[in-house]
Amino acid sequence: MSGLSEAVTILKATFEKYADKEGEKNTLTKRELAELLRNEFPVGGPTSKAAENNFFSMLDDDNNSVVNFMEFVNFVAYFATMSYQE
Ligand SMILES: [Ca+2]
Ligand SMILES: [Ca+2]
Known part of the structure; x- marks a missing residue:
């Protein structure tokens, strides 16, 4: 397997x-997203409830x-950029 794939x-x-934890298996709820960001983006991720809400509305393009x-x-592409x- 190549690095990119x-x-x-x-x-x-x-x-x-994280998507599998509650609700639908193929989507992230606010709580699932917060957990993902906390664990996977310890640097640059949300540090407060307000920040978690901001991240969520930023990611949830279609509201x-x-x-x-x-x-x-x-979001990951944006983060990479x-x-x-x-
Ligand atoms: Ca879910
Ligand atoms: Ca959405």
Whole structure:
């Protein structure tokens, strides 16, 4: 497996690990997202309830109160862009 397809596999596995905790298996609730961010983005992630809410509304593009894989990947791409500064 190449590095990039491995990265995609990790992205999917990470999403599924948290999305499977409550409600629908293929979407993240606010609580699931908060847990994902706390564990997977210890640096740059939310540090308060207010920040968690901000992150959630930032990720939930279509405002349907859950974050799907596409919305999650958009965020990861944004995060990658932010950290790619020369
Ligand atoms: Ca879920
Ligand atoms: Ca959504």
